[in-house]
Amino acid sequence: xxxxxxxxxxxxxxxxxxxxxxxxxxxxxxxxxxxxxxxxxxxxxxxxxxxxxxxxxxxxxxxxxxxxxxxxxxxxxxxxxxxxxxxxxxxxxxxxxxxxxxxxxxxxxxxxxxxxxxxxxxxxxxxxxxxxxxxxxxxxxxxxxxxxxxxxxxxxxxxxxxxxxxxxxxxxxxxxxxxxxxxxxxxxxxxxxxxxxxxxxxxxxxxxxxxxxxxxxxxxxxxxxxxxxxxxxxxxxxxxxxxxxxxxxxxxxxxxxxxxxxxxxxxxxxxxxxxxxxxxxxxxxxxxxxxxx
Amino acid sequence: xxxxxxxxxxxxxxxxxxxxxxxxxxxxxxxxxxxxxxxxxxxxxxxxxxxxxxxxxxxxxxxxxxxxxxxxxxxxxxxxxxxxxxxxxxxxxxxxxxxxxxxxxxxxxxxxxxxxxxxxxxxxxxxxxxxxxxxxxxxxxxxxxxxxxxxxxxxxxxxxxxxxxxxxxxxxxxxxxxxxxxxxxxxxxxxxxxxxxxxxxxxxxxxxxxxxxxxxxxxxxxxxxxxxxxxxxxxxxxxxxxxxxxxxxxxxxxxxxxxxxxxxxxxxxxxxxxxxxxxxxxxxxxxxxxxxxxxxxxxxxxxxxxxxxxxxxxxxxxxxxxxxxxxxx
Numbered sequence: 071x072x073x074x075x076x077x078x079x080x081x082x083x084x085x086x087x088x089x090x091x092x093x094x095x096x097x098x099x100x101x102x103x104x105x106x107x108x109x110x111x112x113x114x115x116x117x118x119x120x121x122x123x124x125x126x127x128x129x130x131x132x133x134x135x136x137x138x139x140x141x142x143x144x145x146x147x148x149x150x151x152x153x154x155x156x157x158x159x160x161x162x163x164x165x166x167x168x169x170x171x172x173x174x175x176x177x178x179x180x181x182x183x184x185x186x187x188x189x190x191x192x193x194x195x196x197x198x199x200x201x202x203x204x205x206x207x208x209x210x211x212x213x214x215x216x217x218x219x220x221x222x223x224x225x226x227x228x229x230x231x232x233x234x235x236x237x238x239x240x241x242x243x244x245x246x247x248x249x250x251x252x253x254x255x256x257x258x259x260x261x262x263x264x265x266x267x268x269x270x271x272x273x274x275x276x277x278x279x280x281x282x283x284x285x286x287x288x289x290x291x292x293x294x295x296x297x298x299x300x301x302x303x304x305x306x307x308x309x310x311x312x313x314x315x316x317x318x319x320x321x322x323x324x325x326x327x328x329x330x331x332x333x334x335x336x337x338x339x340x341x342x343x344x345x346x347x348x349x350x351x352x353x354x355x356x357x358x359x360x361x362x363x
Numbered sequence: 364x365x366x367x368x369x370x371x372x373x374x375x376x377x378x379x380x381x382x383x384x385x386x387x388x389x390x391x392x393x394x395x396x397x398x399x400x401x402x403x404x405x406x407x408x409x410x411x412x413x414x415x416x417x418x419x420x421x422x423x424x425x426x427x428x429x430x431x432x433x434x435x436x437x438x439x440x441x442x443x444x445x446x447x448x449x450x451x452x453x454x455x456x457x458x459x460x461x462x463x464x465x466x467x468x469x470x471x472x473x474x475x476x477x478x479x480x481x482x483x484x485x486x487x488x489x490x491x492x493x494x495x496x497x498x499x500x501x502x503x504x505x506x507x508x509x510x511x512x513x514x515x516x517x518x519x520x521x522x523x524x525x526x527x528x529x530x531x532x533x534x535x536x537x538x539x540x541x542x543x544x545x546x547x548x549x550x551x552x553x554x555x556x557x558x559x560x561x562x563x564x565x566x567x568x569x570x571x572x573x574x575x576x577x578x579x580x581x582x583x584x585x586x587x588x589x590x591x592x593x594x595x596x597x598x599x600x601x602x603x604x605x606x607x608x609x610x611x612x613x614x615x616x617x618x619x620x621x622x623x624x625x626x627x628x629x630x631x632x633x634x635x636x637x638x639x640x641x642x643x644x645x646x647x648x649x650x651x652x653x654x655x656x657x658x659x660x661x662x663x664x665x666x667x668x669x670x671x672x673x674x675x676x677x678x679x680x681x682x683x684x685x686x687x688x689x690x691x692x
Contacts, residue, residue, distance in 0.1 A: 083586065086583075086585060087583040087584055087585040090585040091476055091585070094472040094476060097465045097468040098469045098472045098485070100465065101465045101466070101469060101552075101555055102469075102485070102488065104552060105555075105556070108499075108503045108552075109495070111507050112503060115506075164397050164400055166397075167394045167396070167397025167398060168397050168398040170394045171395060171397070171398045172398075175391065180398055180399070183402070184402060187402050188401055190405065190671060190674045190675065191401065193606065193670060194613070194670050194674075195612065195613025195615065195666060195670055196613065197615045197640045197643055197644065197666075198408060198412065198613075198663055198670075199408075201411075201412060201663045202408045202411055205414075205415055206411065228404070256383040256386050256387050257387050258386045258387055258390035258391075282494055285496075286494070286495070286497070286498070286499070287496070287497075288496070288615075289616055289640065289644060292647070292648060293647050293648060317496055317616075320499070320502060321498050321620070324498075324502045324506075324620060325505075325620065336502065339498075342498070342499060343495065343496070343499050346494055346495070350490075350494045351491075354487065354490070
């Protein structure tokens with residue numbers, strides 16, 4: 071192997087070092103700036119497009135916006151909440167169960183296979199999870215529905231929750247489990263009453279991160295919850311009928327030909343961005359507190 | 364006092380055979396069933412996509428479907444996936460080529476050079492940017508980036524080409540702003556945070572002794588990175604790049620909003636094209652004929668197979684290199 075100092079004076083080596091630092095700093099700035107510009111544009115255009123009607127009125131037909139009558143996305147915001155909560159309810163038990171299997175039964179025969187499959191499922195494009203939910207739920211039900219949207223988003227969340235649950239539980243020292251077993255607790259009580267409470271923060275962080283990821287997904291919702299310009303007549307319509315969600319509505323607004331809807335798209339963009347970033351920052355702050363304890 | 368009472372309470376609980384043996388049995392089987400349901404989910408994804416796309420495969424043949432260049436849902440009812448297959452691969456490879464070195468540069472900068480406070484800020488920012496929903500990037504691309512690209516880059520290039528070398532025009536394509544180059548650049552911007560985060564993780568795994576040994580030999584800072592850090596983290600960085608490639612393949616919304624969605628072949632640098640996810644998003648809701656729907660599902664199956672290969676390769680590389688055998692740490 072060639073020595074790193076071969077044929078070079080110390081001065082040349084230091085110069086090269088300086089040059090590389092400069093290159094790294096320049097490329098960092100070159101990448102960070104456009105990414106911050108995106109956030110800046112969304113914030114500026116979004117805030118100027120936000121108004122009170124946005125949160126109180128439903129969208130209606132395009133004519134409504136063009137005639138200057140008040141329109142908004144109240145049905146979209148409620149729909150997003152319903153579909154995201156459904157996704158959380160569906161995915162939480164599956165993700166937790168798989169995570170417990172991976173961390174608490176490390177020698178189980180299923181684990182190596184499950185780990186690979188879970189990571190692969192996590193890497194699958196979200197749009198395929200939408201197609202799966204379409205084939206499994208929309209087709210038998212015969213209608214686009216909030217429930218199928220919830221399932222599609224749950225397919226996005228399950229692998230993330232399983233992995234984050236595993237790593238949250240692995241963070242708890244093995245001695246805690248041994249302490250529980252030593253006072254005569256059966257294994258399931260050890261997991262439920264000592265390990266999981268101790269790993270509470272880590273578990274919640276995982277849920278928040280997977281929730282933030284799913285809340286921004288539009289692709290799986292395009293052909294499951296489908297979209298709807300109005301509030302349903304009865305609340306069950308939110309679950310068993312077509313429902314509007316923010317990411318998917320944002321897409322429809324952005325590719326629509328109406329200027330008024332474009333402005334509303336920016337407003338939807340900032341609401342979605344603030345929602346996702348809030349979830350994300352909360353998760354980050356939780357992990358930081360956890361580290362200091 | 365209270366603590367002791369609690370412990371006594373626990374000790375007084377019935378510790379009968381049923382409570383211990385049956386409880387453990389039920390708990391473990393519940394966990395196994397939930398774990399199996401993830402495996403079931405993945406297999407049913409393959410099964411469902413193949414089953415729904417079978418009509419298209421049997422009509423055109425598997426390879427015939429992949430090699431077909433015509434996509435005409437209107438009149439001829441001929442479906443071939445090649446324009447989308449190539450569109451996906453070209454945009455993803457180009458995006459990875461653009462994103463790879465800057466992403467690694469940021470990863471090295473925050474891990475090795477930046478003071479801790481600055482490194483933390485940039486790292487958090489990178490994670491935050493990775494969390495931006497793809498539709499939000501898409502709306503910026505539609506209303507800000509694509510028009511800007513058209514005015515400042517595509518039009519001057521196009522005008523120059525019409526005057527000086529008209530033979531270049533078919534290669535350059537229609538300078539309307541929405542097209543291959545725009546989508547690729549935005550795709551690169553979107554995968555950079557992801558690649559950076561994975562590079563950072565790979566560098567974090569390099570043991571301190573590795574660096575100290577190089578320092579002790581009198582290496583400069585860059586030489587430490589080049590001789591001690593990068594060779595050790597090489598596999599992790601490579602796996603990260605492959606995973607980012609998988610991300611780029613499946614990226615749907617921003618690409619569908621920016622690529623212009625033209626279902627024909629061949630495509631040009633600035634002109635519109637389409638990718639596998641973008642054609643599914645655009646046509647699925649409006650597909651009427653069962654053969655059209657089946658062809659879209661078949662494209663979904665092809666996308667599934669490609670993502671599967673990419674993910675398995677990345678998993679193989681990480682497993683080869685990690686000490687824990689893939690167990691989360």
